[in-house]
Amino acid sequence: MNHIAIKMLMGDRGKYLGIVMGLTFASLIMTQQPAIFLGLMSRSYSFISDVGLPDIWVMDEKVQFVDDIKPLQDTELYRVRGISGVEWAMPMYKGLLKARLADGTFQTCNVVGLDDATLIGGPPVMLEGSIEDLRRSDGIIVDIDGARDKLGKPTPGGERIPLKIGDSVELNDHRAIVVGIAKVTRTFQSQPVVYTTYSRAKNYAPKERKLLSFVLVKAKQGQDLAELTRRIRATTGLAAYTGEAFKTLTYEYFMHNTGIPINFGISVLLGFIVGAAIAGQTFYNSTLENLRQFGVLKAMGTSNWVLLRMILLQAVLVGTIGYGLGVGLTALFGYSMRNSILAFKFPWQLLMFSGAGVSLICIFAALLSIIKVIRLEPAIVFKG
Amino acid sequence: MNPSPLAVRCQNVVKIYDTGDQKVTALNGVNLEIAMGELMMLVGPSGCGKTTLISVIAGILDQDDGYCEVFGEDLLSMSNQRKLNFRARNIGFVFQAFNLLPALTAAENVSVPLIINGMKRSDAERKAVAVLEQVGLGARVTALPSELSGGQQQRVAIARALIHSPRLIVCDEPTSSLDHETGHNVMTLLKEVALHKDRALVIVTHDARIFDFADRIAEMDDGHIVGVKGAGLKAKG
Ligand SMILES: Nc1ncnc2c1ncn2[C@@H]1O[C@H](COP(=O)(O)OP(=O)(O)OP(=O)(O)O)[C@@H](O)[C@H]1O
Numbered sequence: 001m002n003h004i005a006i007k008m009l010m011g012d013r014g015k016y017l018g019i020v021m022g023l024t025f026a027s028l029i030m031t032q033q034p035a036i037f038l039g040l041m042s043r044s045y046s047f048i049s050d051v052g053l054p055d056i057w058v059m060d061e062k063v064q065f066v067d068d069i070k071p072l073q074d075t076e077l078y079r080v081r082g083i084s085g086v087e088w089a090m091p092m093y094k095g096l097l098k099a100r101l102a103d104g105t106f107q108t109c110n111v112v113g114l115d116d117a118t119l120i121g122g123p124p125v126m127l128e129g130s131i132e133d134l135r136r137s138d139g140i141i142v143d144i145d146g147a148r149d150k151l152g153k154p155t156p157g158g159e160r161i162p163l164k165i166g167d168s169v170e171l172n173d174h175r176a177i178v179v180g181i182a183k184v185t186r187t188f189q190s191q192p193v194v195y196t197t198y199s200r201a202k203n204y205a206p207k208e209r210k211l212l213s214f215v216l217v218k219a220k221q222g223q224d225l226a227e228l229t230r231r232i233r234a235t236t237g238l239a240a241y242t243g244e245a246f247k248t249l250t251y252e253y254f255m256h257n258t259g260i261p262i263n264f265g266i267s268v269l270l271g272f273i274v275g276a277a278i279a280g281q282t283f284y285n286s287t288l289e290n291l292r293q294f295g296v297l298k299a300m301g302t303s304n305w306v307l308l309r310m311i312l313l314q315a316v317l318v319g320t321i322g323y324g325l326g327v328g329l330t331a332l333f334g335y336s337m338r339n340s341i342l343a344f345k346f347p348w349q350l351l352m353f354s355g356a357g358v359s360l361i362c363i364f365a366a367l368l369s370i371i372k373v374i375r376l377e378p379a380i381v382f383k384g
Numbered sequence: 385m386n387p388s389p390l391a392v393r394c395q396n397v398v399k400i401y402d403t404g405d406q407k408v409t410a411l412n413g414v415n416l417e418i419a420m421g422e423l424m425m426l427v428g429p430s431g432c433g434k435t436t437l438i439s440v441i442a443g444i445l446d447q448d449d450g451y452c453e454v455f456g457e458d459l460l461s462m463s464n465q466r467k468l469n470f471r472a473r474n475i476g477f478v479f480q481a482f483n484l485l486p487a488l489t490a491a492e493n494v495s496v497p498l499i500i501n502g503m504k505r506s507d508a509e510r511k512a513v514a515v516l517e518q519v520g521l522g523a524r525v526t527a528l529p530s531e532l533s534g535g536q537q538q539r540v541a542i543a544r545a546l547i548h549s550p551r552l553i554v555c556d557e558p559t560s561s562l563d564h565e566t567g568h569n570v571m572t573l574l575k576e577v578a579l580h581k582d583r584a585l586v587i588v589t590h591d592a593r594i595f596d597f598a599d600r601i602a603e604m605d606d607g608h609i610v611g612v613k614g615a616g617l618k619a620k621g
């Protein structure tokens with residue numbers, strides 16, 4: 001009876017395509033929107049990923065996410081270094097400073113100051129120059145997107161001439177010279193990222209008593225990280241997180257304190273509802289239209305159980321095709337946008353998520369049809 | 385030995401449709417016997433209960449009272465599953481509106497009863513082609529219903545009603561959608577191909593021009609059989 005079910009389904013091309021398109025739409029929205037959402041959310045902590053090397057981040061207790069800087073006193077660094085199980089601990093400055101461009105305009109930059117000796121926490125990829133060049137006087141490394149765009153020299157034509165090695169910038173009235181160009185992962189903030197040494201960063205920054213943003217800690221080999229975090233907290237009274245925990249903290253901050261999840265949630269829900277409405281209703285309509293045929297099959301001795309399987313098969317078929325097309329289109333979308341500013345992250349869990357969504361629509365559509373067909377009186381076959 | 389055992393025996397069959405606000409007595413004590421090998425026509429004014437009666441006989445509608453036995457079995461007392469199997473094996477249907485599945489070819493349509501009875505698709509379709517040849521449609525086995533004329537569609541339907549060798553074929557107005565000549569041809573075919581000593585045919589019709597094909601004609605009015613004309617068993621009721 002399977003081939004009959006499939007032929008009945010595809011007999012009406014228009015309806016069949018309508019169902020598949022509805023499901024494709026739902027599947028596309030339910031995959032693509034969360035992919036963008038996840039991409040965006042992962043940007044909230046991409047700075048932490050970029051720093052990479054340290055096991056543990058130590059910071060003020062009240063810090064809520066990675067860009068929420070609450071400076072510490074420099075002495076905290078030495079206290080952390082003194083804790084057993086710490087292999088090394090390095091200072092990091094992170095803050096927003098104003099850069100004066102060649103044409104006299106100002107641009108806020110995200111300045112990262114690295115330990116002068118080790119330069120730990122530097123950019124993940126160097127495009128030009130090397131991180132060691134930071135040791136040269138007034139040296140800074142600028143991220144490529146910032147160098148090309150916001151820090152570029154404006155021309156009368158509106159285009160910008162990218163900042164290049166050797167160019168100078170004024171950071172808070174201090175001279176800085178570009179010694180390298182780096183590639184960093186995009187963050188939520190669109191400001192250019194400027195790397196320099198810790199002491200130079202302190203120099204650039206407005207004079208304050210506390211300027212230490214984070215202490216980056218590497219644990220001794222074999223040291224249990226959870227254990228060490230607890231020890232740091234207990235000893236210093238500061239907050240200490242593993243890299244992953246700090247990412248989660250940041251991510252959750254954005255989840256709970258911004259409208260981003262709700263906005264995407266609404267998109268996904270709309271995709272689900274519209275898809276369910278189009279596909280579900282068309283599927284049901286197609287069953288209604290075929291009701292007499294189901295009645296004929298019933299009169300000729302087909303059991304409800306077989307009819308149920310036929311409808312389920314139809315639902316599984318359109319569901320699989322619609323889901324496949326939607327997910328495929330999403331992947332294509334992500335691929336074609338791979339070099340753009342667009343955030344996009346497509347983990348396998350997302351496949352499960354949209355798969356469950358499409359399944360739900362299909363089950364709902366099939367259920368309505370099944371109820372109708374099971375209740376159908378075979379005697380209708382003789383009605384005119 | 386009885387040369388013509390009974391295919392159908394109805395005693396005092398009552399069917400009342402309850403539509404909520406009103407009750408319609410469609411069958412009001414029907415008594416009727418149909419013999420094997422017989423072509424029985426059922427005639428009567430519109431709304432007198434002809435369709436209701438053949439629905440009960442074919443086992444797709446339960447009567448509310450009375451007794452209806454088909455090949456010695458009481459349909460009302462059967463379980464659902466047994467009744468389904470009974471229909472699948474013993475009943476063939478021909479409808480006024482043909483009721484072919486529009487997405488299936490002629491051969492696929494004809495093969496459906498065999499597939500319902502569990503035959504493999506390829507075997508069923510092979511047999512369907514043979515039956516289509518029998519009804520003169522050997523050249524149109526791959527045609528869709530929409531590509532066939534009304535008369536051809538009805539012949540496909542007849543092939544479908546026959547293919548699983550049912551012992552009873554019920555037809556509701558099989559010629560009413562067809563012009564006179566086509567209807568006549570369809571009846572000739574039914575009588576030639578479908579009628580058989582081990583099979584009974586019940587044909588509901590308004591069409592006086594085909595009365596000649598009947599062995600007997602049962603006349604209904606207002607939910608009763610008011611008379612049976614023709615040779616064979618004596619009328620009751
Ligand atoms: N499903 C139903 N619900 C309610 N009433 C029904 C139903 N089917 C038939 N009836 C009523 O039962 C009576 C008998 O109907 P039936 O269809 O058996 O008549 P018929 O002799 O076949 O008529 P026709 O020649 O017009 O086909 C009619 O009054 C009809 O209105």
Ligand SMILES: [Mg+2]
Pocket residue numbers: 434435436556
């Ligand atoms: Mg009728």
